[in-house]
Amino acid sequence: MKRNVRTVPRRKTKKKKSFFSGKWIEYFFIGIAVLIILGGANHYRSALINYLGFTPHFKSKVDIFSEARNLKVLEKNEGKTVGIDVSEYQGKIRWSYVDTIEEKYPLRYVFIRATVGNDRVDNEFKNNWLGAKKNKMIRGAYHYYRPNENSLEQAELFIKTVTLKKGDLPPVLDIEKLPKDQSMERLKxxxxxxxxxxxxxxxxxxxxxxxxxYYDDFLKEEFSEYLFWIANYNFYREEIQEDWLFWQFTEKASVPGIDTTVDVNVYNGDLQQLGYITVE
Structure with a gap:
């Protein structure tokens, strides 16, 4: 005869929660983010006060921290010459209004995109080239280089498109992309x-x-005989490096006469020194 054996259910043991599980990890990262924001706000407090105290309607497209950093960089590089660079992406520019940034720092020069690869002229190059001259800004033209296209054809297009006159800036080669169908040696x-x-x-x-x-990894050593215009938007970089001729420190700035955000640059010298590198 079989006895009925009652089975007793086992107690479920609670797993100990790790410190880095559940809500704790969320709170940890939220706390870090808050500290970063507060640190940035404290670092740029004077610029933020300036920004909040005076915000024209055309500034609404730029976020508050970008604007504060821009002000900080301009303050740190006081005495150096400030300019912009533009292309068709800025649309129709009203050049007579393009005069200062933050109503304090004069815009003395502009780099204008002329050509792209071996087959395309920037849609606004002619208007921008003439408009900048009429606005009495020192102007320069740049070519956006496509790594996988014939280099001499690209040079020929730029030469055919751009006529430089006395007082213009030297031509600029814009290289940003790595090659897909060729080696770095062939690109160089x-x-x-x-x-x-x-x-x-x-x-x-x-x-x-x-x-x-790109400069540090591929160009600095082999192209040392050339002068460089460097793009770096690092949040905590505030002064131009000694070996840079120009520094593009932001792509998010508001300038009167331009309906989109625009790149702003610092030249590593004053206005008189800028004149020394122009075409004679």
């Missing part, structure tokens, strides 16, 4: 061909524009 060879062809035509050595990492 193409860049050198473009630079030599353009220098031979205009009689002035071009400037190279690129990002700081």
């Amino acid at each position: 060879l193409g860049l050198k061909r473009w630079l030599k062809a353009v220098e031979l035509h205009y009689g002035v050595r071009p400037i190279i524009y690129t990002g700081e990492k």
Whole structure:
């Protein structure tokens, strides 16, 4: 005869929660984010006060921290020459209004995109080129280089499009992309061909524009005979490096006469020194 055996259910043991599980980890990262925000607000407190005290309607497209950083950089580089760079992405620019940034820092020069690759002229180049001259700004033209296209054809398009006159800035080669269908050595060879062809035509050595990492990793050593215009938007970088000719420190600035945000640059010298590098 079988006995009925009653089974007793086992107690479920509660797993101990790790410190880094559940809400704790969320609170931890929220706390870090708050500290970063408060730190940034404290660092830029004077610029924020300036921004909040005077905010024209055309500034609404720029976020408050970008605007505060822009002010801080301009303050730190007082005495150096400030300018912008534009392309068709800025739309129709009302050049007679383009005069200062933050109603305090004069905009003395502008780099204007002229050509792209071996087959395209910027849609607004002609208007911008003439408008900047009429507005008495020192102007320069740049070419956006496409790594996988013939370098001499790209140089030929730029030369055909841009006529430099006395007082204009040297031509600029803008290289930002890594090659897909060629090696870095072939890319560097193409860049050198473009630079030599353009220098031979205009009689002035071009400037190279690129990002700081691209500059450090690929160009700094091999292209040391050229002057560089470097893009770096790092939140805590506030002064231009000694070996940079120009520094593009933001792509988020508001300027009268331009309906979109625009890039702003610092030249590593005063207005008189800027005149020394222009075409004679």
